[in-house]
Amino acid sequence: MxxxxxxxxxxxxxxxxxxxxxxxxxxxxxxxxxxxxxxxxxxxxxxxxxxxxxxxxxxxxxxxxxxxxxxxxxxxxxxxxxxxxxxxxxxxxxxxxxxxxxxxxxxxxxxxxxxxxxxxxxxxxxxxxxxxxxxxxxxxxxxxxxxxxxxxxxxxxxxxxxxxxxxxxxxxxxxxxxxxxxxRQHDVVSGLMALARRPEFTALLEKMMADPGHDWSTENMARTVHMSRSSFYKHFVDASGQPPAQFLLLLRMKIAAQRLNHGETIERAAEHVGYRSHAAFSRAFQKVIGEPPGAFRRQRRSLDPAPQLN
CATH class of the missing domain: 2.60.120.10 (Jelly Rolls)
Structure with missing residues (x-):
């Protein structure tokens, strides 16, 4: 507990x-x-x-x-x-x-x-x-x-x-x-909060959020939490409902989208989350977010910075 x-x-x-x-x-x-x-x-x-x-x-x-x-x-x-x-x-x-x-x-x-x-x-x-x-x-x-x-x-x-x-x-x-x-409840069974609730993953999440561009291979994640690769993989999937690599992709693209939403360039957002190739970043971004980063950024910049809900 x-x-x-x-x-x-x-x-x-x-x-x-x-x-x-x-x-x-x-x-x-x-x-x-x-x-x-x-x-x-x-x-x-x-x-x-x-x-x-x-x-x-x-x-x-x-x-x-x-x-x-x-x-x-x-x-x-x-x-x-x-x-x-x-x-x-x-x-x-x-x-x-x-x-x-x-x-x-x-x-x-x-x-x-x-x-x-x-x-x-x-x-x-x-x-x-x-x-x-x-x-x-x-x-x-x-x-x-x-x-x-x-x-x-x-x-x-x-x-x-x-x-x-x-x-x-x-x-x-x-x-x-x-x-x-x-x-404070115990009925959140998957996703980011479920991982955050697991003490063995708290430090890992903090490091991934702070440095999403780091080489977060499954082996490096397991090493961070002092587990074997196989044990880490099993516990991670049990907690989050998805493999570590899939979660990392989702996390990186969400962080990149947030930075683009705040006006950062595509190149800097891609670099921050570990991508040196514009093409690879664009493919990953579209897979997770549903549109290319350029279109996402143009659409957000065309919106009122403080839209009203209707």
Whole structure:
């Protein structure tokens, strides 16, 4: 089992590595019969219960009841909706969201919105997260997050469709509580976080992240963690779900994409991750990222540096 120091180090590394942009979409309350969803936008989303209660319905899962100061982060765009009924087949409602007001017996206050990961490393990390992450008010490990809910209530404006910008920043803060919460769980079974949770791989990951262009052959990786090649290979595949060479390729190309996204030249990004041949780097980049590095860089440079979520 990880020590608190190991967990804290992992949490700090994760929070420092994830680049996130959140945008609040609606902040208000429902009463009577209602149904709300953020599905179909191709983005991760969040739903935070400010007062009252409701049920989350996710395709293929049992209904999930949410109460005051509970929240749910849907880290990928999956079919879902929220409503006051545990039965997903309940009749569709007619009413919409109203401004936050005095909580009543049949009212539910909700902040909901979207987020996207900025930087390739963020996607690499979040790929290890489960699709749905819950924040529970009674969970002592995230009790401090309740203060953020209080701030949201205090900042909510009169128009549910035009929430103040501070709500989005508060949602980002809650996401990092989610990051810490996930890092302390033991149900992450593959990917970068699973490797980071294994003490025998912590030093290796830190060195690979710091110097991705090093000669990281399987033999050198095994030597770094003081294992035989065969033992290292088995434990690495068990933890990450993929061979070391495949993981290294993914890691290098994600790091290269992040550097290109930040304005670095293709040549310098390629050199940083260990490629001297432009052609070899281009082939590897397209295989992992899905487009050549030149097209990737041109597309990112043509975008507003701080795009707004819709």
């Amino acid at each position: 990880d020590s608190p120091a190991d967990t804290d180090r992992l949490v700090h590394w994760l929070i420092d590595s994830i680049e996130l942009e959140a945008a609040a979409f609606h902040v208000g309350q429902y009463c009577g019969r209602w149904r709300a969803s953020t599905a179909g936008r191709g983005l991760g989303s969040f739903h935070l219960v400010l007062h009252g209660s409701c049920w989350l319905h996710v395709e293929g899962r049992a209904p999930l009841e949410l109460g005051p100061r509970d929240g749910v982060f849907l880290l990928r765009d999956i079919p879902h909706f929220l409503g006051p009924d545990p039965d997903p087949r309940a009749p569709l409602p007619a009413g919409g969201m109203q401004p936050l007001g005095t909580p009543g017996a049949d009212t539910t206050g909700i902040a909901c919105g979207f987020f996207q990961y900025r930087g390739a490393l963020s996607t690499l990390i979040v790929d290890s997260f489960p699709d749905v992450v819950e924040l529970r008010a009674e969970d002592a490990s995230i009790r401090a997050a309740g203060t953020v809910f209080d701030l949201m209530l205090a900042e909510a404006g009169a128009d549910p469709d035009l929430p103040p910008p501070l709500i989005s920043r508060l949602a980002e803060l809650l996401f990092f509580y989610v990051t810490r919460h996930v890092a």
